[in-house]
Amino acid sequence: MRxxxxxxxxxxxxxxxxxxxxxxxxxxxxxxxxxxxxxxxxLNESAVSGxxxxxxxxxxxxxxxxxxxxxxxxxxxxxxxxxxxILPKRVFDLPRYGSLNLHFSLLPRWRGAAPVQRAIEAGDKxxxxxxxxxxxxxxxGPIYTQNRFALDADITSDxxxxxxxxxxxxxxxHTLELMKSGVKPTPQENHSATRALxxxxxxxxxxxxxxxxxxxxxxxxxxxxxxxxxxxxxxxLKIDTPVASEIxxxxxxxxxxxxxxxxxxxSAALEIGHITPSGKSRMPSSQWANGARxxxxxxxx
Numbered sequence: 001m002r003x004x005x006x007x008x009x010x011x012x013x014x015x016x017x018x019x020x021x022x023x024x025x026x027x028x029x030x031x032x033x034x035x036x037x038x039x040x041x042x043l044n045e046s047a048v049s050g051x052x053x054x055x056x057x058x059x060x061x062x063x064x065x066x067x068x069x070x071x072x073x074x075x076x077x078x079x080x081x082x083x084x085x086i087l088p089k090r091v092f093d094l095p096r097y098g099s100l101n102l103h104f105s106l107l108p109r110w111r112g113a114a115p116v117q118r119a120i121e122a123g124d125k126x127x128x129x130x131x132x133x134x135x136x137x138x139x140x141g142p143i144y145t146q147n148r149f150a151l152d153a154d155i156t157s158d159x160x161x162x163x164x165x166x167x168x169x170x171x172x173x174h175t176l177e178l179m180k181s182g183v184k185p186t187p188q189e190n191h192s193a194t195r196a197l198x199x200x201x202x203x204x205x206x207x208x209x210x211x212x213x214x215x216x217x218x219x220x221x222x223x224x225x226x227x228x229x230x231x232x233x234x235x236x237l238k239i240d241t242p243v244a245s246e247i248x249x250x251x252x253x254x255x256x257x258x259x260x261x262x263x264x265x266x267s268a269a270l271e272i273g274h275i276t277p278s279g280k281s282r283m284p285s286s287q288w289a290n291g292a293r294x295x296x297x298x299x300x301x
Contacts, residue, residue, distance in 0.1 A: 001076040001176055004095070006030040010047040011165040012081040015102060018169035020055060024176060028058035030071055032084060068094065077179070079172065080134065092134040097179055099134040102172055104164045105196065106130060106146055108188045111139035112196035116164065117157045121221035123213065126150050127160065129168040131175040133185050142185035144175040156223040201226045206239060208252035208300055211267040216242040230300040241273025252299040261285035263300055
């Protein structure tokens with residue numbers, strides 16, 4: 001099949017590698033224009049743009065209001081993976097067999113922008129990938145393929161993205177074979193749908209009066225963007241690598257013991273593995289605590 005892929009992030013790379021190595025013909029990748037970023041505001045291309053240039057695949061970078069007709073002429077399927085732009089129906093109907101989306105959840109659970117993070121935040125025991133046919137709704141199209149992935153209790157969103165990116169590549173190749181065989185997708189059951197709203201920086205603030213499990217879920221869900229954070233002495237600290245403990249402390253209270261930093265919650269304290277002070281590099285929490293010279297009464301909050 002003749003395929004175009006509209007994608008932006010690095011998690012699309014395993015699928016692109018799989019398509020390139022398959023019997024299908026990858027005609028082009030479509031990705032947003034280069035954007036300024038960093039302190040110098042220099043132009044940077046997306047991960048997908050870099051991949052296309054490295055592999056000799058045509059790279060198109062249309063502006064938001066550009067026509068897609070020329071990019072999708074003579075294509076059989078358009079595949080979208082975290083493209084970041086909502087395509088109108090006229091565009092995703094252009095390919096011969098329509099368009100597919102690779103979504104990182106088991107739809108209809110976690111429709112929306114942050115399905116991986118919301119699954120971890122909610123304490124889900126299983127996640128996975130869904131390949132569905134695009135329609136007018138937000139992640140509402142009929143489903144071709146779903147592959148499941150059991151979640152370890154300590155998995156972070158960064159780690160889950162890696163796992164699901166590989167799983168998604170398999171699901172896409174399987175879906176293309178289904179389409180060639182004339183298999184029709186199955187409509188979603190809307191009654192069980194949940195929303196995966198985009199993450200905000202403010203939402204990453206840790207409430208130490210919650211139970212340890214809920215706090216751990218949030219920290220691991222928000223790793224590493226936008227990050228889970230707390231205040232300490234009028235500064236902001238990013239927190240990651242939480243580990244359950246049997247120690248009991250008041251919510252937000254700090255204890256440095258045997259080179260381990262513990263923070264109190266509404267239940268048992270959490271051992272915190274790493275801290276990133278504002279404007280500084282990530283470091284072991286014990287190193288941060290030694291530099292902070294903790295005194296009785298110090299709190300996170």
